[in-house]
Amino acid sequence: MEERADLAPDAGLARLEASIGWNFHDRARLEQALMHRSYCAEHSDVDSNERLEFLGDAVLGLAVTDLAYAWFPDLPEGELAKLRASVVNADVLAELAIETQLGPVLALGKGEESSGGREKPSILADAFEAVLGAVYLDGGWFAAYELVRRLFEARIRENAQGPGIHDFKTRLQELAAQRFEAVPRYSVYAEGPDHSKHFFATVSLRGEILGHGEGRSKKQAEQSAARAAWTRIHDDLAAGERADDAQPFERESAMPVERDGVDA
Template identity: 55%
Template sequence: MSSSRRSARHDAVQRPVTELARILHDKTGADVDEELLQRGLVHRSYSYENGGVPHNERQEFLGDAILGLVVTDHLYHAHPDLPEGQLAKFRAAVVNSRALAAVAREIDLGSFVLLGKGELSSGGRDKDSILADTMESVIGTVYLCGGVAAAARLIHDLMDGRIDASAELGAGLDWKTSLQEVASAAGLGSPHYTVQEQGPDHDKVFTATVLVVGEPVGTGIGRNKKSAEQLAAEQAWRRLKEHTGTGA
């Protein structure tokens, strides 16, 4: 989904929970209770403005634990010779707000979230922190409805590519470091980043472009400069890996 289409969707009325329940069923085979899922989409800002209706932080707490278990189990069995410290670094490269926000955007999760007026007016539907927390809440909801197996199917469907890529990242376990290493190994020199910003101070959007030997190879859009550059570096890293076959 393009950034303009995503922004338009995020400015629209919240999408019905039945749509998300259908998406989750297609990915997991689980029948997701819509009332429970609705609660899993309630941000604390909405709860505060609407008489203290139940919000999603308990489901988020549960989903965080299930996510960590599934990713750890996958890494443990996929890399039987690696020490605990390296496995922990791989897990940290996947189980973080930026990665979770990215997979949340893939299912347009922000358009389902219930937010207070302040968060809505400041672009809350596309904030990494809110998207990541809501993604964990959705994982927790799927677990409550379908058990570990259903939650694991959702996590693997959304995150397997990132889990596998974590093992190829460089020593810094971040995309900018890894792109630097791949570009250097291919004799392409150091990547260069340009960043543009749009919007008022309270709701800025940053667009980063990364150039390698003067050519744009990746673009990222984020709520701050750092996240935009990381997203641009990830896109560029994948393209260079595909075209050069160079290891990180």
């Protein structure tokens, strides 16, 4: 591929390789994985990353399925499907793209660049799958499988815990509706430069802030805040139930005891 001044410098590609844990034998594969169709519309001599995205999507689905099947032998088919869907989705892929610093090295057209394309979750998610497809072509199944295991293991294991394998925003929403007939409200703000923003979130219920969170993306910060709020409410409810269970014994011990017709 002909070198262009408007493409990512070698240092940026090297940082991405370090982040994903794979050094390409043929770096042209990585460069193509970063070619958004908007860039290709302005440069007719290069191909977009869409075919690699298609390949990476298939590789990712199989790798996550295999890992979940091996790690959780007692999960039935329906729960395995939910677990896979909880990590193989655009939100998670966009988060991983941010964590691996993929956005800064994307090749975008001028219009997409000016409209903040480097931070668009859909573009980031598609590019992440394209990079995975490029790793598969460059290093084979084992290289791609190990990349997925390394980057997804914590999320897979975490999402396998808890009832229904829901994310904490969903769990908080369900708990709030069931116990309080209320809807959680989120407030999010970001700090830092455009290429490296850090997000902070709070979640409130009926005007009271119950959780704080932060992360590399808006969704990640909201999930962190939701988890804090869900844990707080869950612990408070459990403590209240323990207190209610103890009250009958306390009342009984406080009652007068009659012995031989005489109050004690």
